[in-house]
Every structure is written in structure tokens, then in C-alpha cells.
Amino acid sequence: MSTDTPNAESKPPKLSAVEKIKDESRFLLGTIGTELVEPSDHFNKDNLQLLKFHGTYQQDDRDLRAQAKKAGGGKAFSMMVRCRIPGGRMTSDQLLAQLDICDQLGNATLKITTRQTLQIHGILKSDLQKTIRRINDMQLSTLAACGDVNRNIMCCPAKRVGSVHADLEKLTDELTFALAPQTPAYHELWLTDDETGEKTLQGGGEVVEPLYGPRYLPRKFKIGIALPEDNCIDIYTQDIGFLAVVRNDKIIGYNVLVGGGMGTTPSAKKTFPALGKRMAFVAPEQAVEVAKAILKVQRDYGNREDRKVARMKYLVANWGVEKFRRAVEEYFGGPLADCTEDDVTEFDDHMGWQEQGDGKWSYGLNIENGRLYDNENHQLKACLRAICHQFKTELRMTGHQSIIVTDIDPADKDKLISIIKEHRVPTTEETSTVRRWSIACVALPTCGLAITESERRLPTIIDQLEQPLAKLGLDKERFTLRMTGCPNGCARPYNADLALVGKAKDKYTVFAGGGWLGHRLAYVYKDLVSDDTVIDELVGIFAAFKANREGNESLGDFCARVGREDLETLAATAPRP
Structure with missing residues (x-):
């Protein structure tokens, strides 16, 4: 170990409450089995942390809270169940089976996530085991769809003949297998017929989790694989990004990016969104082992005292990418080459x-x-x-x-x-360009973190934007518009051309100046914008863009070039449609 790299064993960390729960969980088993057979409609707080690793969150319908309280009842609890679907690839039979589950056991809707997978809302606690078993029966899994582990790996979804896309998909599958948790708790809880809830893990000296250890990672971990000419999975927002380097129609390796992540807590200045940093070039045969090495660095040096700063982006920011790379090389067991000049140049949404x-x-x-x-x-x-x-x-x-x-x-x-x-x-x-390039998180009523509306509000915002954009001649203009109900950033708002992020009740922070390429952070244009003035603020930006753009400049490039103060002035004076 080099002298300027901290020794993971030199000072035991002061563990957060969640770390203690994981440490004492018997590799994610906890007392989930006992609670599954109890008549209560919800789980205790310790098991709620462990259930995430199994692919499920407990939620309640916030639209019903006031009504339930008035009637003297409690919250309307249910579970959200998320699948792990590497690269978003599934068969028709698998989708049909998912639709059956959402109709028979869920709230009759199915949600495609921003990480190329599916989640079902409205599952009752009493139906949770049945739901997860049925998902596994269709040759899918929920293990590691959530929690402090590597989550669903994103990959360009385009189906193409040739070795390039085949190799992208092969790496996706290899990483999914190599970085999956090994605990038998998942099988014992969801895929066996034992309903006593008295399961134990008999290790017999065997290492149950050789990669993760008993505490798993300090925080969630995300990986994406992309092509320079097609950054459709937002590679700069991932903890690890593998950007394919192609020569003569063959992938010769990957430029590895590290330390991306969207979530932030505005009241905590120590938190921030971050884009990945270019770390090193790896040959195809090195990719899996380098990913393991990066994960191990985060496992051993990531912050386990404060979950607000536990993502790998904070470790990369604190150390710097060169120091981080040296630690990765030590875990990997050899030096890594520098990145090639290849970088993202385009984004194909693969629609039509x-x-x-x-x-x-x-x-x-x-x-x-x-x-x-x-x-x-x-x-x-x-x-x-x-x-x-x-x-x-x-x-x-x-x-x-x-x-x-x-x-x-x-x-x-x-x-x-x-x-x-x-x-x-x-x-x-038949879909307008602005609608086609928009995404929103779930937010209200089921997300417990949501401050404002998002998924239910964005369609009406776009309804009100389509006519002004057409009058400005910008209806065919490509730009990303993203909306989230809180600053956690599940819809990746902080690198979009424009974004609305819930900040307080019916108030949003407006971000501008990112871009559809995804390699530049947006800035705060205006804070605490009330819901009833959001349309006017956005139309002002569009009007300023129409009147002052240079050549074929994109909306994000224009906003980045003029900056916040000038954009506000230009928006106030530009002719409105």
C-alpha cells in the first residue's frame, strides 16, 4: 500500500445506524422471514433497510394520509418491487408476466425506470413473497435492484448486428454476475417453502460475501456502458462508466470514468451532484477485474459514518482522480493505461x-x-x-x-x-420533441422522499409548452427536460438542458445549462419558483434562446455560454410568443 493512500485497517470507522443494521443482519437475512408471516401490514425500520437489497421498498399512498388520519386509521402501506434487468433486455413472455403481476397483485400500473428496468407499485406485504417468487419464475430477479450494492447495469439498448453491441451486452452480463451479492438469504426468504421465519445462515467458515463483506457498500453503486457516438445511458452520471473505444468496428477497450452521481441535499453544503472523471483505459479482458477493484476501494474507504456523503463521488472528490486511480491499481494488481481521446459525441434515444x-x-x-x-x-x-x-x-x-x-x-x-x-x-x-426528450421520477403519491409532484405534473407542463415552442419555431429543437420531486435526482436533472427539482411545497428549483450529451452540469437558474409561474419562466428561457442563439447552438450550450445573470436578463427582455 502506498504511503499516501489511507490504510483501511488503521482506524475503525464510527458506523452510522444503517451500517450497524447491515453488520448485524446475518448477510441481509435480519428478521424479515419472521415478519413475513406476521399479520401486520408493514415491516419494522431495521428490516426496511435490508429489504432494499432484496429489491423492494415500503411505501404508503400519501394521497390517502389525510383521509386515513381523519378516519382514525394508519397509513395505507404497500411495497414497491423493482427488477434487475441488465441492459433493459427482456422477452415478450417476461413483459407479459410482469403485466399480469401488476394487474393481479399491484396497482394495475407498471413503471419503466430511468435505469432500464421495471418496478411494480402497490404490492401488499402479504403478497410480497408471492410477487418476488413469480418474478424469479420468469427468469428475472429483484436481488440488488436496490440497496448498498451494485444496482441494475445500464447499457445501450439498441439491437445491432456485429461484435460491438454484442460485446457491450456481454460485458453487461459479466459485470452483473461478477458483482452480484452471494448471500443465500435471498433464496431462503423468497424462493423456498419454509414459512417458519426461523432461517439461519450456517457458514461453516465459508466466506458468504467475498466481494462485499458483511456491511456491503457504504451506499448505492451504479454502472453504465456506452459508445462515444451514443451516450443514451448518461455515462457521466454513473459511479463507474465504461466508454467503449472502437477501432475498425471492434472494441479494443474502454475508457473508465469514476465518481458520477446525481443526489444532493441542498441544506447540506457538503453534498453535491457530480459527473464522472476520466480515470484510465482498460482492455476488454481487464474490465471486470477493474470494476471489482473500484468497488473494493469504495467498500474500504467510502464514508460509513454519514450516508449523505457516502457515495463514491465524494471519495473521488476528496482524494482526486489520480490518488483514486493509484488505489484502484493496487487492488487490481498492476498499472492501468491512460484514457484515449475518445469521449461522448452524440446521444441516440433509439425512438422510431x-x-x-x-x-x-x-x-x-x-x-x-x-x-x-x-x-x-x-x-x-x-x-x-x-x-x-x-x-x-x-x-x-x-x-x-x-x-x-x-x-x-x-x-x-x-x-x-x-x-x-x-x-x-x-x-x-406523433409525439412532440419536447415530450419525447423528457423524463420524470415517480414522486407523489408513493415516494416517501418527494416534496413536490413530478410524474403527474410534467405532462401538463409540456402541454402548456408545446404551443409556445411551435410559435418560436423551436418545436423540432432537441433538448432534455427533466423533473424530480426532490433533490435526490432520480431522473438525472443536474446534467440536463433544463430541469425542475422539487425544493418546497409547490416550489421548484429551475436548472439550466447542462445538455443532452450529459457531460456538463447545469447551474441553478432560479430557486423556489412556484408551480404557477414555472411555465412563464421556461418560456422566457426559450424566447431568450430563440433571440440570442449563435448558429446551431443547442439550448444547453446557449444557457452555459451566457450564464445565469445574463440569461435572466435576456429572458426578461426577449419577445414572447
């Missing part, structure tokens, strides 16, 4: 028709905010059921909460579109 290179086509269907539901206006679930039954093909979810139907014969293209239209679902071609 795209050729796969094998004579077949994929169709990216925009799903607003990732929510799959049926109502009197349109039937998204029924539409996808019909597509799955008709084509029986592979489906891929995107980092923008949408879905790609693959392997469509040219002769069947009209048939697919007709199914979409029959269910009154807007095609991607």
Missing part, C-alpha cells in the same frame, strides 16, 4: 424505426415518464400485450423510460403501427 443490420427493424415507442397503464384515453398495457402476443420478440427498455420492440420484418412494420394506433397510443412520430 431503426435498422438492425440483419434485414430486420426495431421500433422505439415513446412511453411518457415510463408509466404503463390503461384508461379511457389510451391503453398502453393492452397495446404492449397485443405486440407481445403478435410478434413474440425481444424488448428493450431505454434510459429515457421508453421501450424498443426488436426484430420486426419489413413486411410487418405497418402491422405494428396499426396495433399502436388501435389502442390509441401516440406513435413516436
Whole structure:
């Protein structure tokens, strides 16, 4: 160990409450089994921390809180269950089975997340084991979809012939396997018929978690894999980003980025959003072991006293990327090469028709905010059921909460579109550009951290923006608009062209100056903007952009160039549509 790298064993950390829960959990077993067979409708606080590792959060419907209190009752508890779906790839049968679960056991909706996976809301505690077992029966898992471990790995979802995309998908699967928790607690709790709740782990001296150890990681951990010409998974927001370096249509290695992360707590100045830093170049055969080495550095040196600053981005920021790299090299067991010049240059959302290179086509269907539901206006679930039954093909979810139907014969293209239209679902071609490039987190009513609306509010905001954008001639302009109900940043707002982040009741912080490439942080344009003035503030930015842009400058580039003060002045004086 080099002299300027801290020794992980030199000073025992003062553990946070969550660290103690993990340490005493018997590798995530806790007393979950006992609580599963008890009649209570909710879990105790210690088990709530452990359940995250198993892929589930306890929630309550906040719309019903006041009503329940008035009636003298408690909270309307339920569980959210999230899958681990590497790279967002799943079969038609798997999606059909997920839709069945959401209809039979959930709240009749399914949510595509910003990490290319699915989550079901409204699962009762009494149905939790049944739900997780059914997910495993369809050859999927919920293990490590949440918690202080490596979570669902993102990868470009485009289906393409050739070794490049095949290698991206291969690395995704290899990393998923290599970085998965090994505890038998998951199988014992959810996949066996023993309902006594008296399970124990008999290690017999065996190392149960050789990679994670009994405390797992200090905080959540995220990985993404992308191409320079297609940063569709927002590689700079990941704890580890693998950016493929391609020469002569072959991946020769990856530029590794470290230390990205979106969450922040505005009241705690020590917290901040961060973009990944370019650390080193690795050959394909080194990628998995380097990922393990990075994870181990975070495991051993990440902050276990204060969860607000426990993400790896704070370790990278405190040490600097060079010192961090030296520690990674020591765990890896050898020196790493410097990054090549390759960096992100484009972003393809893979919506609409795209050729796969094998004579077949994929169709990216925009799903607003990732929510799959049926109502009197349109039937998204029924539409996808019909597509799955008709084509029986592979489906891929995107980092923008949408879905790609693959392997469509040219002769069947009209048939697919007709199914979409029959269910009154807007095609991607009928979707406005601003709506297509927007994403929102769940927020109210189920997220316990939400301060404001997000998923339920963004569609009406876009309704009110479409006409002003058309009048300004900006209706075809590509820019990212993202919205979250709190500063935790689940919809990656801090590197978007524009973003609305919940700050107080019915008030948002407006961010500007990021960009659709995702490699620049936005700045706070205005704070505590009331909900009823959000539209006016955004239209002012658009008007300033229209009147003052240079050449083909993007909205994010324009906002970054002029800066906050000048943008505010320009927005106040620009002609409004």
C-alpha cells in the first residue's frame, strides 16, 4: 500500500445506524422471514433497510394520509418491487408476466425506470413473497435492484448486428454476475417453502460475501456502458462508466470514468451532484477485474459514518482522480493505461424505426415518464400485450423510460403501427420533441422522499409548452427536460438542458445549462419558483434562446455560454410568443 493512500485497517470507522443494521443482519437475512408471516401490514425500520437489497421498498399512498388520519386509521402501506434487468433486455413472455403481476397483485400500473428496468407499485406485504417468487419464475430477479450494492447495469439498448453491441451486452452480463451479492438469504426468504421465519445462515467458515463483506457498500453503486457516438445511458452520471473505444468496428477497450452521481441535499453544503472523471483505459479482458477493484476501494474507504456523503463521488472528490486511480491499481494488481481521446459525441434515444443490420427493424415507442397503464384515453398495457402476443420478440427498455420492440420484418412494420394506433397510443412520430426528450421520477403519491409532484405534473407542463415552442419555431429543437420531486435526482436533472427539482411545497428549483450529451452540469437558474409561474419562466428561457442563439447552438450550450445573470436578463427582455 502506498504511503499516501489511507490504510483501511488503521482506524475503525464510527458506523452510522444503517451500517450497524447491515453488520448485524446475518448477510441481509435480519428478521424479515419472521415478519413475513406476521399479520401486520408493514415491516419494522431495521428490516426496511435490508429489504432494499432484496429489491423492494415500503411505501404508503400519501394521497390517502389525510383521509386515513381523519378516519382514525394508519397509513395505507404497500411495497414497491423493482427488477434487475441488465441492459433493459427482456422477452415478450417476461413483459407479459410482469403485466399480469401488476394487474393481479399491484396497482394495475407498471413503471419503466430511468435505469432500464421495471418496478411494480402497490404490492401488499402479504403478497410480497408471492410477487418476488413469480418474478424469479420468469427468469428475472429483484436481488440488488436496490440497496448498498451494485444496482441494475445500464447499457445501450439498441439491437445491432456485429461484435460491438454484442460485446457491450456481454460485458453487461459479466459485470452483473461478477458483482452480484452471494448471500443465500435471498433464496431462503423468497424462493423456498419454509414459512417458519426461523432461517439461519450456517457458514461453516465459508466466506458468504467475498466481494462485499458483511456491511456491503457504504451506499448505492451504479454502472453504465456506452459508445462515444451514443451516450443514451448518461455515462457521466454513473459511479463507474465504461466508454467503449472502437477501432475498425471492434472494441479494443474502454475508457473508465469514476465518481458520477446525481443526489444532493441542498441544506447540506457538503453534498453535491457530480459527473464522472476520466480515470484510465482498460482492455476488454481487464474490465471486470477493474470494476471489482473500484468497488473494493469504495467498500474500504467510502464514508460509513454519514450516508449523505457516502457515495463514491465524494471519495473521488476528496482524494482526486489520480490518488483514486493509484488505489484502484493496487487492488487490481498492476498499472492501468491512460484514457484515449475518445469521449461522448452524440446521444441516440433509439425512438422510431431503426435498422438492425440483419434485414430486420426495431421500433422505439415513446412511453411518457415510463408509466404503463390503461384508461379511457389510451391503453398502453393492452397495446404492449397485443405486440407481445403478435410478434413474440425481444424488448428493450431505454434510459429515457421508453421501450424498443426488436426484430420486426419489413413486411410487418405497418402491422405494428396499426396495433399502436388501435389502442390509441401516440406513435413516436406523433409525439412532440419536447415530450419525447423528457423524463420524470415517480414522486407523489408513493415516494416517501418527494416534496413536490413530478410524474403527474410534467405532462401538463409540456402541454402548456408545446404551443409556445411551435410559435418560436423551436418545436423540432432537441433538448432534455427533466423533473424530480426532490433533490435526490432520480431522473438525472443536474446534467440536463433544463430541469425542475422539487425544493418546497409547490416550489421548484429551475436548472439550466447542462445538455443532452450529459457531460456538463447545469447551474441553478432560479430557486423556489412556484408551480404557477414555472411555465412563464421556461418560456422566457426559450424566447431568450430563440433571440440570442449563435448558429446551431443547442439550448444547453446557449444557457452555459451566457450564464445565469445574463440569461435572466435576456429572458426578461426577449419577445414572447
